Amino acid sequence: MSYSHLVNRAKKLRQxxxxxxxxxxxxxxxxxxxxIEILIALFEEIMVNEDKFILSKAHASFPLCLVLKEKGLNPRMTTHLEIDPDNGIHCTTGSLGHGLPIATGMALARSIKRQKGNIYVMMSDGECQEGTTWESLLIGAKHQLHNMTVIIDYNKIQALTTLSDGLPLDDLALKFRAFNWDCDVIEDGHSFEEIIDVFQRNRNGSKPRSIIANTTKSKGITFFENDPRWHARKIKGEELEIGKKELGIS
Ligand SMILES: Cc1ncc(C[n+]2csc(CCOP(=O)(O)OP(=O)(O)O)c2C)c(N)n1
Ligand SMILES: [Mg+2]
Known part of the structure; x- marks a missing residue:
C-alpha cells in the first residue's frame, strides 16, 4: 500500500x-x-470517533493544534495545553509526567462504565525518567486496561542533553514488558509503512499496550537533527533560511 498522501501531509505539517x-x-x-509521522498516522489511519488522544509531551503542542485545526476544531495555539474538550484537548498537560496518569484514570473510568473507545497517550522518553510513569504502568497492568495505548517518542534526547548523558533508559521495551504491558517497537518512527503495520498488529487483548517508536529529534531539517540545542531554541537569522530551504518553504 502506498502512503504517499501521508508523506505529503507530513511535509506540509512540518512546513x-x-x-x-x-x-x-x-x-x-x-x-x-x-x-509528526506518528501524529498523522494516528489521526488519519488509526483512531476512530470514540477514541481520545492525549499529548503528554505538550511542549510539542503546535503540530497537534494544527492537525486539530485541519479537522475544523479551534484549539488555542500555545506551548503546553489547557483543557478544552470541545476542541480536542482532553486535559491540561505540559508539566511532564502527568499525561499518562490522567490517561490511565480515563481508561479505568471507561472500563468500569463499559464505554467504548481507546485512550491514546503520546509521551516523551524524558517522561520515562519520572516516577509517575511507572506508578501508572502498575495501575494499568493491575486493571488490565486494554483500552489504552501509550506511545513513546524515543528520540533519545531530553531538554539539554542526550538521555544517555542524563538518565539512560536502556532497554525500555524490556521494562514495559516487565510491568506486564504489551510492547511493540517501531524501528523507524518516520516510516508510515512501519508505524501503521505495528498499530494494526493483532494482539493479546488483556494487557494495556505500549509502542516505543525510535525517532529522530528535529527530523526533517538535517542541520538541526539530533542536536539537543534545537529542543527549544528560537529560530532566527541564517538558521531560519536553512530551515525554510530544507522544508521547501518559499
Ligand atoms: C515536570 C517538568 N519538568 C521540567 C519541564 C521542562 N521541560 C520541558 S520539555 C523538557 C524535556 C524534553 O525532553 P523530552 O521529555 O524527552 O521531550 P522530547 O524529546 O520529546 O521533546 C523539560 C525538562 C517540564 N515541562 N515539566
Ligand atoms: Mg526526548
Missing part, C-alpha cells in the same frame, strides 16, 4: 509548524518534528 513557530516567536522544534 506549517515551522511557520507557526516563526509567527509566534517560539519553537519547541525538536520534539514537535520527531512525532
Amino acid at each position: 506549517d509548524t515551522f511557520k507557526a513557530f516563526v509567527e509566534h516567536g517560539e519553537a519547541h522544534l525538536g520534539g514537535s518534528f520527531s512525532m
Whole structure:
C-alpha cells in the first residue's frame, strides 16, 4: 500500500509548524518534528470517533493544534495545553509526567462504565525518567486496561542533553514488558509503512499496550537533527533560511 498522501501531509505539517513557530516567536522544534509521522498516522489511519488522544509531551503542542485545526476544531495555539474538550484537548498537560496518569484514570473510568473507545497517550522518553510513569504502568497492568495505548517518542534526547548523558533508559521495551504491558517497537518512527503495520498488529487483548517508536529529534531539517540545542531554541537569522530551504518553504 502506498502512503504517499501521508508523506505529503507530513511535509506540509512540518512546513506549517515551522511557520507557526516563526509567527509566534517560539519553537519547541525538536520534539514537535520527531512525532509528526506518528501524529498523522494516528489521526488519519488509526483512531476512530470514540477514541481520545492525549499529548503528554505538550511542549510539542503546535503540530497537534494544527492537525486539530485541519479537522475544523479551534484549539488555542500555545506551548503546553489547557483543557478544552470541545476542541480536542482532553486535559491540561505540559508539566511532564502527568499525561499518562490522567490517561490511565480515563481508561479505568471507561472500563468500569463499559464505554467504548481507546485512550491514546503520546509521551516523551524524558517522561520515562519520572516516577509517575511507572506508578501508572502498575495501575494499568493491575486493571488490565486494554483500552489504552501509550506511545513513546524515543528520540533519545531530553531538554539539554542526550538521555544517555542524563538518565539512560536502556532497554525500555524490556521494562514495559516487565510491568506486564504489551510492547511493540517501531524501528523507524518516520516510516508510515512501519508505524501503521505495528498499530494494526493483532494482539493479546488483556494487557494495556505500549509502542516505543525510535525517532529522530528535529527530523526533517538535517542541520538541526539530533542536536539537543534545537529542543527549544528560537529560530532566527541564517538558521531560519536553512530551515525554510530544507522544508521547501518559499
Ligand atoms: C515536570 C517538568 N519538568 C521540567 C519541564 C521542562 N521541560 C520541558 S520539555 C523538557 C524535556 C524534553 O525532553 P523530552 O521529555 O524527552 O521531550 P522530547 O524529546 O520529546 O521533546 C523539560 C525538562 C517540564 N515541562 N515539566
Ligand atoms: Mg526526548
